[in-house]
Amino acid sequence: MAKSGTKKSPYATEDPATLRGYYRQMALIRRFEERAAQGYTQAKIGGYCHLNLGEEATVVGLMAALRPTDYLFTNYREHGYAIAKGIAPGRVMAELYGRTTGTSKGWGGSMHMFDTEARLLGGYGIVGGQVPVATGAALAIEYRDGDDVVMCQMGDGTTNIGAFHESLNLAALWRLPIVYVVVNNHLGMGTTVEQAAAEPELFRRAAAYRMHGERVDGNDVLAVRDAARRLVERARTEREPALLETVSSRLRGHSVVDPARYRASEDAQKAKDADPLPRMRAELLAAKAADEAGLDALVAEAHTEADAAVAYADDSPHPDAKTLFDYTYATPVAGETRRLPAEALYAEPVHS
Numbered sequence: 487m488a489k490s491g492t493k494k495s496p497y498a499t500e501d502p503a504t505l506r507g508y509y510r511q512m513a514l515i516r517r518f519e520e521r522a523a524q525g526y527t528q529a530k531i532g533g534y535c536h537l538n539l540g541e542e543a544t545v546v547g548l549m550a551a552l553r554p555t556d557y558l559f560t561n562y563r564e565h566g567y568a569i570a571k572g573i574a575p576g577r578v579m580a581e582l583y584g585r586t587t588g589t590s591k592g593w594g595g596s597m598h599m600f601d602t603e604a605r606l607l608g609g610y611g612i613v614g615g616q617v618p619v620a621t622g623a624a625l626a627i628e629y630r631d632g633d634d635v636v637m638c639q640m641g642d643g644t645t646n647i648g649a650f651h652e653s654l655n656l657a658a659l660w661r662l663p664i665v666y667v668v669v670n671n672h673l674g675m676g677t678t679v680e681q682a683a684a685e686p687e688l689f690r691r692a693a694a695y696r697m698h699g700e701r702v703d704g705n706d707v708l709a710v711r712d713a714a715r716r717l718v719e720r721a722r723t724e725r726e727p728a729l730l731e732t733v734s735s736r737l738r739g740h741s742v743v744d745p746a747r748y749r750a751s752e753d754a755q756k757a758k759d760a761d762p763l764p765r766m767r768a769e770l771l772a773a774k775a776a777d778e779a780g781l782d783a784l785v786a787e788a789h790t791e792a793d794a795a796v797a798y799a800d801d802s803p804h805p806d807a808k809t810l811f812d813y814t815y816a817t818p819v820a821g822e823t824r825r826l827p828a829e830a831l832y833a834e835p836v837h838s
């Protein structure tokens with residue numbers, strides 16, 4: 487490690503307004519997720535719900551490395567990504583609330599944010615489901631000689647899914663413009679990385695495909711952004727795919743209903759100590775990019791924005807039950823049942 491004073495912190499040389507913007511976005515995601523957890527306990531949100539709490543620096547750093555026209559695929563822990571990719575927080579919250587103003591008209595819910603304009607192509611609930619599809623999108627870009635890049639986010643547990651390996655193999659072989667990002671929060675539900683992965687240094691898995699792999703501190707927004715930027719630009723200009731591993735921690739359970747009793751209290755404390763928000767705050771103060779009052783004002787703004795998202799969702803209409811089947815299939819399917827819940831199974835009673 488460099489002696490203190492010999493190497494300037496990257497926070498001291500970065501544009502202060504950019505840094506404050508990152509902090510504000512992280513604070514927005516933090517508040518948004520806390521409000522989502524609250525909405526769930528109020529039964530305003532149904533289904534599954536996984537939060538980005540503790541992963542805000544990773545989310546903001548990764549999204550800062552993309553152009554608006556680059557594509558993003560994620561797992562089900564994607565609310566923060568949707569916001570940082572440019573989707574209005576109100577539309578994200580409305581999706582959680584199952585309202586028509588949501589990104590997927592309220593049919594998707596927490597795990598299925600989707601917005602072609604923002605180029606967020608999901609939101610996948612099947613572990614690893616996004617990985618081959620994202621690889622296909624990169625193939626489409628390559629086939630059309632396009633200039634965009636695909637970022638494919640996933641968790642540590644996903645690197646044990648077969649499709650992960652098939653996808654990396656093809657991406658390396660065909661030189662596709664894609665960056666795979668493994669958000670290593672040390673846990674796949676209650677299973678640790680060491681329990682599940684024979685090679686627990688996950689970035690090394692890229693080596694099996696002669697792909698570049700690297701690991702970065704996921705609690706450091708600038709470290710994440712700079713690594714992602716480098717790899718994204720290499721994928722764009724040299725058709726060199728890569729695997730980036732960001733290491734951070736989940737601050738709560740796997741989903742909002744998981745009390746995480748499997749977690750040792752020291753481990754939970756370690757995650758708390760590494761919380762990226764206080765850390766970013768300390769970095770900004772040390773770099774004199776902001777003062778306490780300025781940062782408090784940014785946090786207050788972020789809270790107001792998240793609270794407005796909740797109000798927007800609350801005021802938005804529920805979908806009409808008659809539209810339940812509108813998007814089940816892309817084209818009509820013969821014999822498809824359109825029975826609504828509580829409707830009789832058969833038009834006529836069946837007698838033997």
Ligand SMILES: Cc1ncc(C[n+]2csc(CCOP(=O)(O)OP(=O)(O)O)c2C)c(N)n1
Nearest residue numbers: 563611612613641642643644671673674675
């Ligand atoms: C194919 C498949 N198997 C199992 C599950 C159940 N499941 C949901 S999330 C999860 C853990 C995934 O962990 P990781 O990839 O590390 O992502 P994280 O939740 O930590 O972000 C599992 C096993 C699933 N959704 N899909």
Ligand SMILES: [Mg+2]
Nearest residue numbers: 641642673674
């Ligand atoms: Mg995980």
